[in-house]
Amino acid sequence: MMAFFWQRALLVSLAVAVLVYADMKLDCGTDFVTLVWTEGRSRADTSLFRLGNCFPTSFSATEAVFSVDFDDCDFRRIVTGDRMMFTNDLTYSSDSTPLSFSHPVVCAYERPEDWYPRLYAPIFNTYGLGDLEFHFGLMNADFSGPAESTSFPLGSFIPIMASVAQESHQPLLLFLQECVAATTPELQPESTLYPIIANEGCLVDSLVSRSKFEPRQKSSELHLSLQAFRFGLGEEVFIHCKLVAWDPNSLDNTKKACHYVKEHGWEQLDNSASRYLCACCESDCKSRRVRSLASGKRGMAQQAVLGPLTITDVNY
Structure with a gap:
């Protein structure tokens, strides 16, 4: 992706109680993303978080960290008008507890003028x-x-x-x-x-x-x-x-x-x-x-x- 992309992260919250007790930070780079999930009172096992199909790059008792490229983890590219978005889901599931949820992750950029969908016209x-x-x-x-x-x-x-x-x-x-x-x-x-x-x-x-x-x-x-x-x-x-x-x-x-x-x-x-x-x-x-x-x-x-x-x- 080109360095002049306008970078902006869109965080969409779901109505899940666990989100009250946690914090998510998202850094959208030119062709990669860094996501840090910090646990609070929910006491989730941070090793069980997944970004798409990716395991955490690193984790501790209170944090799960993902630093990955958009070509990995089953990111989905969506293009509309002058916008290009990469979307995925941060998920958590545990067999030992009933706690589970899915949290959307979206990075949005300005679409390059010379980018067109493969095989199809821009519309x-x-x-x-x-x-x-x-x-x-x-x-x-x-x-x-x-x-x-x-x-x-x-x-x-x-x-x-x-x-x-x-x-x-x-x-x-x-x-x-x-x-x-x-x-x-x-x-x-x-x-x-x-x-x-x-x-x-x-x-x-x-x-x-x-x-x-x-x-x-x-x-x-x-x-x-x-x-x-x-x-x-x-x-x-x-x-x-x-x-x-x-x-x-x-x-x-x-x-x-x-x-x-x-x-x-x-x-x-x-x-x-x-x-x-x-x-x-x-x-x-x-x-x-x-x-x-x-x-x-x-x-x-x-x-x-x-x-x-x-x-x-x-x-x-």
């Missing part, structure tokens, strides 16, 4: 995660290639494609589980959001628009025709989504792609006979913890951000 972003590589981007009208513009008139369709390169894995079915629009590339507690997909795969925007999932061409791809909305009109808009690649033989109402069809109700994209999976779209679809391919052989999730794009008022 089509790539997210690597272990042996899976997620793609999330704006497409042209027939989904045959990247979009030529990031500006969309109000009421027109914004073609979005999500996909996952599976390599040697068994076939996986790709879903967009949660999506919101915001006017910032990062979600903050004070961010104003526009819900697009909620309740574990329900395209709630289709209740008030013509937005819909397009028929699948491949199990590893998902095409979304999103009708341009009034939210963020004239401003930069970013679409934040949770992508999930999942075993098609282990689906339930938390792994689905449902959109609302006027006069017909909720429809399930992949199998009309399983539209019962959409029955919870206007109530509460019970969520369960996503297990990794390494531990559960079921699937994997990845957060992604698309943008910036602009929605313009056709009256001007």
Whole structure:
């Protein structure tokens, strides 16, 4: 990475009681990160902390220290607009105590002007995660290639494609589980959001628009025709989504792609006979913890951000 990167660390806290009694310091270098976790009253075994798949570089009775490169520990690179982020998770688990948690770790930089995602135009972003590589981007009208513009008139369709390169894995079915629009590339507690997909795969925007999932061409791809909305009109808009690649033989109402069809109700994209999976779209679809391919052989999730794009008022 280049030395002129603007360095900034983003620390996102989870609502876990143990965090009250500990302190995390993060130093984001040009191509490495140093993380120091200092224990307080929780009395956790510091040797059991992991950053991605890495053991602590060093540890004592009160501290776990990681000094690692971004090429190690399964760091994930996310690129959106003029930002480049490297993300990972600091985790703790112990068989002898019920104490366990996961804490996000994010380093954010200015994207070099000469950096582009491999194989794709700048508006089509790539997210690597272990042996899976997620793609999330704006497409042209027939989904045959990247979009030529990031500006969309109000009421027109914004073609979005999500996909996952599976390599040697068994076939996986790709879903967009949660999506919101915001006017910032990062979600903050004070961010104003526009819900697009909620309740574990329900395209709630289709209740008030013509937005819909397009028929699948491949199990590893998902095409979304999103009708341009009034939210963020004239401003930069970013679409934040949770992508999930999942075993098609282990689906339930938390792994689905449902959109609302006027006069017909909720429809399930992949199998009309399983539209019962959409029955919870206007109530509460019970969520369960996503297990990794390494531990559960079921699937994997990845957060992604698309943008910036602009929605313009056709009256001007």
